[in-house]
Structure formats: C-alpha cells, structure tokens
Amino acid sequence: xxxxxxxxxxxxxxxxxxxxxxxxxxxxxxxxxxxxxxxxxxxxxxxxxxxxxxxxxxxxxxxxxxxxxxxxxxxxxxxxxxxxxxxxxxxxxxxxxxxxxxxxxxxxxxxxxxxxxxxxxxxxxxxxxxxxxxxxxxxxxxxxxxxxxxxxxxxxxxxxxxxxxxxxxxxxxxxxxxxxxxxxxxxxxxxxxxxxxxxxxxxx
Amino acid sequence: xxxxxxxxxxxxxxxxxxxxxxxxxxxxxxxxxxxxxxxxxxxxxxxxxxxxxxxxxxxxxxxxxxxxxxxxxxxxxxxxxxxxxxxxxxxxxxxxxxxxxxxxxxxxxxxxxxxxxxxxxxxxxxxxxxxxxxxxxxxxxxxxxxxxxxxxxxxxxxxxxxxxxxxxxxxxxxxxxxxxxxxxxxxxxxxxxxxxxxxxxxxx
Numbered sequence: 001x002x003x004x005x006x007x008x009x010x011x012x013x014x015x016x017x018x019x020x021x022x023x024x025x026x027x028x029x030x031x032x033x034x035x036x037x038x039x040x041x042x043x044x045x046x047x048x049x050x051x052x053x054x055x056x057x058x059x060x061x062x063x064x065x066x067x068x069x070x071x072x073x074x075x076x077x078x079x080x081x082x083x084x085x086x087x088x089x090x091x092x093x094x095x096x097x098x099x100x101x102x103x104x105x106x107x108x109x110x111x112x113x114x115x116x117x118x119x120x121x122x123x124x125x126x127x128x129x130x131x132x133x134x135x136x137x138x139x140x141x142x143x144x145x146x147x148x149x150x151x152x153x154x155x156x157x158x159x160x161x162x163x164x165x166x167x168x169x170x171x172x173x174x175x176x177x178x179x180x181x182x183x184x185x186x187x188x189x190x191x192x193x194x195x196x197x198x199x200x201x202x203x204x
Numbered sequence: 205x206x207x208x209x210x211x212x213x214x215x216x217x218x219x220x221x222x223x224x225x226x227x228x229x230x231x232x233x234x235x236x237x238x239x240x241x242x243x244x245x246x247x248x249x250x251x252x253x254x255x256x257x258x259x260x261x262x263x264x265x266x267x268x269x270x271x272x273x274x275x276x277x278x279x280x281x282x283x284x285x286x287x288x289x290x291x292x293x294x295x296x297x298x299x300x301x302x303x304x305x306x307x308x309x310x311x312x313x314x315x316x317x318x319x320x321x322x323x324x325x326x327x328x329x330x331x332x333x334x335x336x337x338x339x340x341x342x343x344x345x346x347x348x349x350x351x352x353x354x355x356x357x358x359x360x361x362x363x364x365x366x367x368x369x370x371x372x373x374x375x376x377x378x379x380x381x382x383x384x385x386x387x388x389x390x391x392x393x394x395x396x397x398x399x400x401x402x403x404x405x406x407x408x
Contacts, residue, residue: 047348048302058291063305065269066298073290086277087262093297094270098252101267101305109320116313117333122326129321144251 001025002055004045006032007203008168010104011052014067015202016161019195021075027202064104065096068158080158088152095151095159099166103141106133107169131174138170142180149189164190205229206259208249210236211407212372214308215256218271219406220365223399225279231406268308269300272362284362292356299355299363303370307345310337311373335378342374346384353393368394 003018003025005011009032018025030036030051037049046053046062054061054070061067069092072081082088108115110130113123141163145151151159167187171177177184190196207222207229209215213236222229234240234255241253250257250266258265258274265271273296276285286292312319314334317327345367349355355363371391375381381388394400 047344056291059295061291061294061298063298063301065301066294069297070290070294073294086274087260087265090265090270090274090277091263093273094265094267097267097269097301097304100301101309105305105309106320113320116310116317116320116337117326117329119325119329121323122321122329125321125323125326133320140251 001057002028004028004030004042004051004053004055005203006030006037006051009051010064010100010162010165012168012199012203013064013158013162013165014052014054014071015199016164016196017068017071017080017158019199020156020161020193021071021078021080023071023075029202063100064162065093065100068096068162069093072158079155082152082155082157092152092157092159095145096162098145099162103134103137103166104169106130106137107166107173109133110173134170134173135175135179138167138175138177138180138183142182146182146186148182149185151186160186160190161196164196205261206232208232208234208246208255208257208259209407210234210241210255213255214268214366214369216372216403216407217268217362217366217369218256218258218275219403220368220400221272221275221284221362223403224360224365224397225275225282225284227275227279233406267304268366269297269304272300272366273297276362283359286356286359286361296356296361296363299349300366302349303366307338307341307370308373310334310341311370311377313337314377338374338377339379339383342371342379342381342384342387346386350386350390352386353389355390364390364394365400368400 001023003015005015005027036042043049045060048062052067054067061070076083081092109126113126147153150156151163163186167177167183205227207219209219209231240246247253249264252266256271258271265274280287285296313330317330351357354360355367367390371381371387
C-alpha cells in the first residue's frame with residue numbers, strides 16, 4: 001500500500017493508523033504549497049486533488065473516515081475498531097464523520113475560505129469566527145462524545161488518531177485546548193505512543 | 205427503530221434506505237423552522253441538534269454515511285452494499301463521505317453560512333458562489349465517480365439514495381442538472397422506485 005500525504009494535513013490520522021496497524025506501506029509526501037496536489041500525475045490517482053489517498057492492491061481509496069475503516073478491517077489483529085459489532089462500528093464511523101464533515105470543515109474556513117466565497121472581506125470574516133466554531137466543536141466533543149481516556153473508552157480505535165489530528169488544528173486555530181480536560185488528556189496519551197511520535201517526525 | 209427526520213433534509217437518504225431495506229421502523233418528523241431540533245427533548249437524543257438520528261435497540265446513531273452503512277449491515281438480505289468485500293465497501297463509504305463533507309457542506313453555504321461567518325455581506329457572497337461550488341461537485345461526480353446507471357454500477361447501493369438527495373439540492377441551488385447526463389438518468393431511475401416515491405410523499 002502507498003499513502004499519499006502532505007505534512008500536517010488530515011492524512012496524519014491515516015498515517016498513524018497504518019503505523020499502529022503494523023501495515024507494510026510506503027508513505028509518499030506531497031507539498032501542498034508547490035502545487036503537487038494539482039499535477040496531472042496526482043489527479044490521475046485522486047481526481048479530487050486532495051490528500052490522503054491510499055493506493056491498495058484493489059484500487060485507490062480516498063476520504064479519511066473510509067480509509068481509517070478500511071485499515072481497521074484490513075488488520076483485524078490490531079483491533080483498531082469493534083469489527084464484531086455493527087452498531088459499535090457505526091458509532092466509530094459516526095464520530096469520524098463528525099470530525100470530517102463538521103470539525104475539519106470548520107477548520108478549513110480559516111485557511112481555504114475561497115472554496116465557498118470570493119471577497120477578501122468574507123474570508124477575513126470566516127477567519128475571525130474560527131476560534132468560536134472550532135471551540136464549539138470541541139465543547140461538544142468534550143461533553144458528549146469523548147468517553148475517555150480514548151474516544152470510545154478504554155480501547156484505542158481509529159477515532160483516536162483522527163481526534164488527535166483535529167485537536168492539533170484546534171490549537172492552531174486559537175482554541176485553548178486546556179479548557180477541555182478530556183481532550184487535553186487525550187492529546188497527552190497520544191503523544192506518548194511510539195507510532196504517533198514516529199509519524200509526527202515525518203510531518204515536519 | 206425510529207428515524208428522526210425533517211422534510212427534505214439529508215435524512216431523506218436514510219429514510220429511503222430504510223424503506224428499500226424493508227426495515228420495520230417509525231419515522232418521526234421534526235420541523236427545523238419552528239425549532240424542533242433545538243428542544244431539550246431532541247438534544248437529549250442528538251446533542252448536535254441535527255437530523256437524521258436513528259434510534260436503535262443498541263443506542264442512537266447520527267451522521268448520514270454511518271447510518272447508511274449500519275442499515276446496509278443490519279439488512280444483509282437487501283444487498284444495499286458489498287458486505288463481503290472490505291475494499292468495495294470502503295469505496296461505497298468514500299463516495300458517501302464525499303457527499304457529506306464536500307457536497308452537502310457546499311450546499312449549506314447557501315442557507316446556513318452563519319455557521320462560519322457573521323456579516324450579511326459574507327453570507328451573500330457565499331450564496332452567489334453556490335451554483336459554482338455545487339456545479340463543480342457534480343462535474344466531478346459525473347466525470348469520475350458515478351459509474352452508471354447506479355453510483356457503483358449495476359447494483360443499487362446506499363450511495364444511490366444519498367446522491368439522489370444531493371442532486372435535488374443541486375437543482376435547488378441553481379445547477380442545471382441536465383448538463384450531467386449520468387446524474388440526470390440517475391435521478392430519473394430513482395424517481396421510478398416505489399420506495400423513493402413513498403418516502404418523498406412524507407417529505408412534503
């Protein structure tokens with residue numbers, strides 16, 4: 001397998017999951033700022049021009065929650081998701097999809113507002129609101145989603161590297177993560193994991 | 205099971221899927237405009253204050269792609285997803301997650317821009333860009349995602365009611381769906397299905 005990623009993009013979550021799974025994979029680093037994602041050779045792999053993309057023996061996969069679920073299924077021995085219970089797995093999915101469609105989207109308004117509006121004043125308006133939107137997301141995560149110590153409780157799952165990735169975004173976006181004790185403890189636990197340290201070193 | 209929905213919200217996709225699966229379920233209609241989604245009794249079910257929410261014997265599920273996958277797994281006889289192939293199922297997920305995190309998000313900027321910006325001029329800017337952002341999404345769906353006649357090819361899956369729901373949004377957003385032959389044919393095929401007709405009548 002080959003993971004296309006960009007440093008500190010949301011591909012970090014899949015990258016950590018592959019490492020935790022003990023997968024035999026290659027990581028190919030692209031540079032968003034010099035246009036790597038819009039080159040024809042990359043668009044042939046992922047027509048969306050985004051990362052992550054995971055090239056497997058069966059074809060290319062995109063979208064972080066889908067890749068994370070695939071990794072959990074492909075490496076059942078790593079126990080990265082409750083594979084034997086459809087409802088529990090659906091809860092894992094639902095958490096990751098919230099991160100993808102609400103939290104990551106909120107974050108993107110601070111940097112890529114041009115996706116949805118044209119005027120500089122609109123983009124500035126989005127940027128000034130960013131700490132509030134990301135703060136509201138993490139308030140909800142702290143109070144009604146994160147069981148602790150890991151997202152789903154005692155078991156480490158594919159939710160954890162993705163929350164870790166979004167918690168970094170929140171800090172960059174001006175959210176004082178210390179307001180959220182469970183999230184703060186989660187970040188600390190993640191930083192203790194060898195797989196996380198190894199992958200973070202590849203995202204500098 | 206009990207599906208909480210609002211007329212013409214993205215809950216339409218889950219509603220159709222439950223119907224196609226032959227599920228024994230109750231549909232509870234909420235009215236977004238009179239604040240049903242923010243009432244304490246609904247927030248106790250779904251703290252996000254959004255629809256859909258599916259109450260199951262094991263607990264509450266949210267997020268359209270997660271609910272759709274759960275329905276496909278819970279009713280294997282209805283063959284709403286390639287349950288025996290992890291990669292193919294991951295592709296189904298990836299398509300639905302694109303609709304959730306990119307297409308539905310683009311649509312929301314025409315109506316709920318206040319989630320990400322404060323000024324009226326910013327919201328107007330988002331609204332004027334809407335036909336272009338939704339048009340670009342459907343261009344990508346037409347050229348690189350929708351196999352035809354259904355999203356994944358000959359087999360009807362949980363991707364189809366969700367694409368149908370987003371294609372309705374695109375039309376409301378000023379996209380001339382006729383520009384996209386495969387999407388137009390998909391809408392026509394969907395409107396022929398008894399489950400779709402039955403559920404649409406409950407979304408007026």
